[in-house]
Amino acid sequence: MFAYRGFMLDSVRHMQSIEEIKKLIDAISLLGFNKFHWHLTDDQGWRFESERFPVLNSVAAVRPYSDFGKTRDNNPYGRVYTKAEMREIVAYCAERGIDVIPEIDMPGHTSALLSAFPSLSCTGEAVKIKTHQGIFKDVLCLAKEETFEFITAIIDEFLGIFPGEYFHIGGDEAPSEHWKNCPDCQRYMKEHGIESYAEYQNSFMNRIIDYLESKNRHCIVWNEAAKGRNLDKRAIVQYWKENPKPTVKFLNEGGKAILSPFSYCYMDYDYNITPLNRVYSLKAELTGLTEEGKKNIIGLEGTVWTEYITENRQLEKLLFPRIIAVSKIALGENNKPYKDFVADVRDIRKQLNGIAFCDEKSWTKPRISTVYGWLKFVKDHYSIEYIKEQLF
Numbered sequence: 001m002f003a004y005r006g007f008m009l010d011s012v013r014h015m016q017s018i019e020e021i022k023k024l025i026d027a028i029s030l031l032g033f034n035k036f037h038w039h040l041t042d043d044q045g046w047r048f049e050s051e052r053f054p055v056l057n058s059v060a061a062v063r064p065y066s067d068f069g070k071t072r073d074n075n076p077y078g079r080v081y082t083k084a085e086m087r088e089i090v091a092y093c094a095e096r097g098i099d100v101i102p103e104i105d106m107p108g109h110t111s112a113l114l115s116a117f118p119s120l121s122c123t124g125e126a127v128k129i130k131t132h133q134g135i136f137k138d139v140l141c142l143a144k145e146e147t148f149e150f151i152t153a154i155i156d157e158f159l160g161i162f163p164g165e166y167f168h169i170g171g172d173e174a175p176s177e178h179w180k181n182c183p184d185c186q187r188y189m190k191e192h193g194i195e196s197y198a199e200y201q202n203s204f205m206n207r208i209i210d211y212l213e214s215k216n217r218h219c220i221v222w223n224e225a226a227k228g229r230n231l232d233k234r235a236i237v238q239y240w241k242e243n244p245k246p247t248v249k250f251l252n253e254g255g256k257a258i259l260s261p262f263s264y265c266y267m268d269y270d271y272n273i274t275p276l277n278r279v280y281s282l283k284a285e286l287t288g289l290t291e292e293g294k295k296n297i298i299g300l301e302g303t304v305w306t307e308y309i310t311e312n313r314q315l316e317k318l319l320f321p322r323i324i325a326v327s328k329i330a331l332g333e334n335n336k337p338y339k340d341f342v343a344d345v346r347d348i349r350k351q352l353n354g355i356a357f358c359d360e361k362s363w364t365k366p367r368i369s370t371v372y373g374w375l376k377f378v379k380d381h382y383s384i385e386y387i388k389e390q391l392f
């Protein structure tokens with residue numbers, strides 16, 4: 001059984017009501033999860049109410065419209081969760097033995113933040129909050145002391161709401177284009193003898209890790225951060241995709257990690273792509289680990305990203321029953337043959353009365369369905385114009 005049994009919810013791309021989040025918390029607590037990772041900031045919105053920086057609540061929280069591929073909505077979207085609402089979630093989780101892990105994604109996925117504070121970017125020019133999915137080149141300028149001061153100040157505000165041991169500081173998908181062209185970033189790299197952008201990113205992440213450690217909090221970072229060899233060993237790497245070697249090296253050298261390989265643990269994909277049988281087949285390990293390295297995997301996390309998820313029923317059907325398979329693996333209760341597991345799922349479903357489940361006929365698929373699933377995914381979510389725009 002893993003000590004860390006996590007569930008991540010993206011409340012940025014689409015939000016959920018406090019009632020819906022509580023309903024999900026009830027369900028995951030029954031399944032044995034003990035960590036709720038709450039993704040609260042991203043390119044398409046900022047969801048944490050700030051007293052110190054109210055412009056986050058107005059500018060950074062609201063995008064002018066939503067254009068996630070084929071699902072377009074012309075209305076302005078988004079607000080922050082109030083401090084009272086977030087405290088309510090923290091208390092609700094605590095009563096059920098679940099710690100809340102807030103995430104401030106940095107230094108990439110920061111367009112919403114930069115739309116309110118353009119001075120934290122390399123160019124200082126206006127940045128637009130994003131209305132569609134993707135990886136964007138608007139990132140924090142890591143050489144400006146103002147960036148460190150702002151981030152630590154907002155972290156202090158988060159710490160007033162979230163008392164848990166862990167804090168997620170992102171670290172994924174941060175393009176280096178602006179850093180390459182920024183005199184401040186270039187000077188900083190030269191002065192500190194930093195040769196790669198992965199290490200440059202970590203020079204900043206390490207300062208944040210150090211800051212949070214001084215407050216007795218441990219930082220979780222997405223696995224891109226492990227690419228820079230200088231990542232502070234006190235961080236916990238969340239492995240989600242690409243070459244596992246940097247994460248394996250980090251583990252073998254004494255760092256810790258949690259696993260969320262996306263093709264098993266990301267619950268926003270269609271059942272054709274990631275059927276229940278595939279999730280249940282996950283081996284929570286990475287190749288190349290020493291005996292010591294194996295012990296450093298402390299957990300497993302199922303995630304749900306909400307670019308395409310606008311309704312509670314749709315969200316629940318994507319999660320259930322697949323999140324049950326994640327819980328069984330995290331608990332080390334995945335030794336039963338798949339058909340016996342499915343029988344258990346039917347029983348658990350009865351206890352999760354009120355939760356919408358995916359229709360049983362879609363739970364189990366042959367491997368080949370993944371190919372069809374990906375084609376359908378592209379067809380459902382992307383217009384020809386959008387694909388052309390991305391490719392050319």
Ligand code: ACM
Nearest residue numbers: 172173222240262
């Ligand atoms: C991620 O899915 N970008 C961590």
Ligand code: ZN
Nearest residue numbers: 122141182185
């Ligand atoms: Zn810069």
